[in-house]
Amino acid sequence: MKIAIVGLGTVGSGVAQILTTHKARTAARTGTNIDIVHAVVRDLKKPRDCDLPSSIVTDDLAVLNDPAIDTVVELIGGTTIARDVVLTALKNGKNVVTANKALLCVHGDEVFRTARELGRTVCFEAAVAGGVPIIEAVGQSLASNQVTSLEGILNGTCNFILTEMFLKEKTYNDAVRLAQEKGYAEADPTMDVAGTDAAQKLTVLVRLAFGLRISTDDFLVKGIDSLTLTDLQQAAHLGYRVKLLCTAKLHGDKLELHCQPTFIRREQPLADVDDAYNMIELHGDAVGKTWFSGMGAGQMPTASAVVADIISLAVGRAQLTFPRLTLLEESTGITILPKEEIQRRFYLRFSALDKPGTLSRIANVLGEHKISISSLIQHDETLGPPTPSTDDESYVPMVIITHLATEGQMLAADKDLAKLKCLAPPHVRLPIRD
């Protein structure tokens, strides 16, 4: 089997390392030798973390037309050159391995349709949750099930930032800086912290598990960039941890779908996932609850998934599986539950004017929207000191936990709460996973 790797960054170098260091192992497990015959890079002068002979490293994408190649491994990321590389490879009769969730989220239809039409295979285990073999679990191991719900911590960078904030009492900015130093976060961390990366992974899982082709615009996506240590600590006082949680849950033929920072009860496995680890909790109608966890990112965990795909192609498994995956369904009968109908409990935090009447005004607004209060915390030392105000009035932090309410009720209440003069920003609202 002869492969070309496009992109020798962190993951690409890791793939090259595994394939060159463990040649005998992969040969034993595939019955064939896997040779890297081309490695395409943008900058030939950049030093690399792998031991490939310079003769096979090139900056010319034309080598992908080499008829000797069976498989193109796309590891450059992004949705422009990567799209060209993948589509060209498929048209040239190659199978493709990719770790690119953005490509599959944005151009999934085109990529998968091209592959199907040309009888080629696209493998994408590494595109979701790095070293956690969740694509294979959904597509193969649990194929006897209808997945009924799928919840996951899918962005290792966000999870690292939240862990640092909570366990080390860091500010959001300090935690982001450390994530950058450790190589978890990009110089511009927006894709991670705004929730886009996790939401893109969720679209790939939803396509696979529910046959639904969606974009990140089709559901509620919020990031971790406005979270404060106070909220993480309040969550802990109330028996929860805050995680950036992706959710796809079937209610009849409606799919509840969102990606946002969420209170998760401490006893739940998802609450205990720290650092850059990912976890998916998957519920199948036969198997019940299952959990899959491992490193969500990083050189070797992601490379491990890429090489698993290469091995699967070498053995011939992937070619049998790919045509059977629900990637291009025209109609599954399942539709997305409108976000206004998503029903949960909520955590609200306000800065409230420390005067009689404030609470009744807030309670009034919530009552008008038929949102009932489950508990309220005010004047509590765990909430930190009051905020002095310019007009000599003091604002105190207040936390409210609601009973079940819909996102629609909350959105309407948000607007009316914003008009209250007795409340100062921030106005924090986080959903609770019970």
Next chain:
Amino acid sequence: MKIAIVGLGTVGSGVAQILTTHKARTAARTGTNIDIVHAVVRDLKKPRDCDLPSSIVTDDLAVLNDPAIDTVVELIGGTTIARDVVLTALKNGKNVVTANKALLCVHGDEVFRTARELGRTVCFEAAVAGGVPIIEAVGQSLASNQVTSLEGILNGTCNFILTEMFLKEKTYNDAVRLAQEKGYAEADPTMDVAGTDAAQKLTVLVRLAFGLRISTDDFLVKGIDSLTLTDLQQAAHLGYRVKLLCTAKLHGDKLELHCQPTFIRREQPLADVDDAYNMIELHGDAVGKTWFSGMGAGQMPTASAVVADIISLAVGRAQLTFPRLTLLEESTGITILPKEEIQRRFYLRFSALDKPGTLSRIANVLGEHKISISSLIQHDETLGPPTPSTDDESYVPMVIITHLATEGQMLAADKDLAKLKCLAPPHVRLPIRD
């Protein structure tokens, strides 16, 4: 695809239910219809939990010779008739799906060799950890790795009993009775509580992950049948939970191997697995740490795994994978670390005579065997009341945590401690997983 199911007990009925209820689903995921054409049972009169036409249910194993059958699904358990069924099926040109860990542990060489020689495939996802797809994970998803350690809670019944004891403060006997009422434990629970079932599953995983063909006699196996609530509570006071833990851990080319009740630190995922759930923590040289968890037993979780194997055969994946698994290696270079050399910290609990000199005698014995004490708890109310003795001397419970010591040192010390007149039974010793 035409299959015969042998055994329509709990799991067999579940398999029939999935295949009959979700015919369209399995057809979509395999591209073929899967038909049950024979179901062999011991007692035709017994009422069954599935909807198979009586015309296909028989008590005659001769139907397995039917040339129309592709696949025989063995779900009767045991190592006698099951062995005949499986070997006959293979010889008749059928592929085999089995959930029988005892068969694979005891007759694995014969079963796997026969299949290989005849070009047939044996699938056994359901034999280990029920609904947790750990066989596929080791054999496929993580095939780019050398597994370096594998630790698991592999017996749902034991885990249920330990959970009931600890969380509900039940005695061992009461917890076993409840496990029997719930259908988790057999009338004779020995295979589960003595650790045999978990150890058999460990041998299957070790064969797959390390290419080592071993029997349960080759390593340390202890059950949960002598555990008391006191020890589980002491573990909690010290920050641990007690679980029946199976371990296979590579040190160079030596494999540390054991299955026994073990203290697991509370923050570790393995410590938090409750009820009949299973979990495997697997460390691969590329992927790092991964965790797989789900129901370890029960009708539908196990049936889910059996049907996943049937689907894999229908698609043709299993036939490609099976010949590449390390099931019959002649030499891997890996050997079992002698149990005397296994090094851990230990929890010791004694009934000690409440007189001066007792502690120094115990410390002396441990010191002679070069075992040093990390901490000691005595006269603590968490340990319960002193035991009155016939000769008016009172015995008080004492707990010692050692520093690292080998099993060999501890075995030698056990003998000398047993001779001390200042100690009365029980003499409890449990390893600590740090």
